[in-house]
Amino acid sequence: MESNSLLNTSLDLNAAPSRFQDERSALVDELNRVSAENKRLTEMLAVVSENYNGLHSKLMEYKIKNPGMDNTAASRKRKAEINGSGSEGSSSDEETCKKLREEHIKANISRVFVKTQASDTGLIVKDGYQWRKYGQKVTRDNPCPRAYFKCSFAPTCPVKKRVQRSLEDQSVLVATYEGEHNHPQVSKLEMTSGSNRYVTLSSVPCSNSLSSSAPSITLDLTRQKTSYDVSNSSSKVNTPEFQQFLVEQMASTLTKDPSFKSALAAAISGKFRQ
């Protein structure tokens, strides 16, 4: 709103032609509209995050109170292990520790939806870490092959990831991370540069730590260059008005993008399922 008045002031001083004036007022209207939309979406996201955090903490409480009540496919194995060791009653401390470690790694599973360009057919998700591919498989539920990666620091770093194209939107890559890195990122540069421009839509962590389960949406703004080329107007880009305009336009573009909406919906429904 502040930028609005600023724009109007400069408009009067310059006594611009009416066509230019119309263009400006249209842009200001658009700016106001996307500001409102952005505000609304931010509020919605805050509500969703709040609900998720509440549900997640309740789920964790419930799991602690009722171990073994989890009926997901992933936990069936664990359940069998618990039952098996219970009936035998002879598992050593070493085995128990190993199982606990494995469980801890399995608990730190997070899913990340990554929007790629339509022309990008690879299964590479640049996340700042270095990965070594060790397998690829076509699964039953999805005709797109699933790629298996291990962290390059393995076996020191036990983290694995699976990358597969989304069944609903094949331009969206679904990366499933297993475990936590015990070393810093190899290159942060890889996350923001390179031939691919990614929009990391959402991470859906399900670790036991609440602090790490806070929802995050990371936008790679390099993508916007295609729509809003500012390379020839470097004198304008430093003004707060223009920067806000850019931010608003980026937000507007994302909210209008149907694939963004579908991926966001998938991420939110994923959170609720968990």
Add this chain to the structure above:
DNA sequence: CGTATTTGACCGGCGC
């Protein structure tokens, strides 16, 4: 030549 990727073989868990 060393390293990364590909791809068919193999293994273990699970349901019937």
Add this chain to the structure above:
DNA sequence: GCGCCGGTCAAATACG
């Protein structure tokens, strides 16, 4: 016990 399926291994191949 058998077959299916997802995950992993490791030899072959590609690449710089």
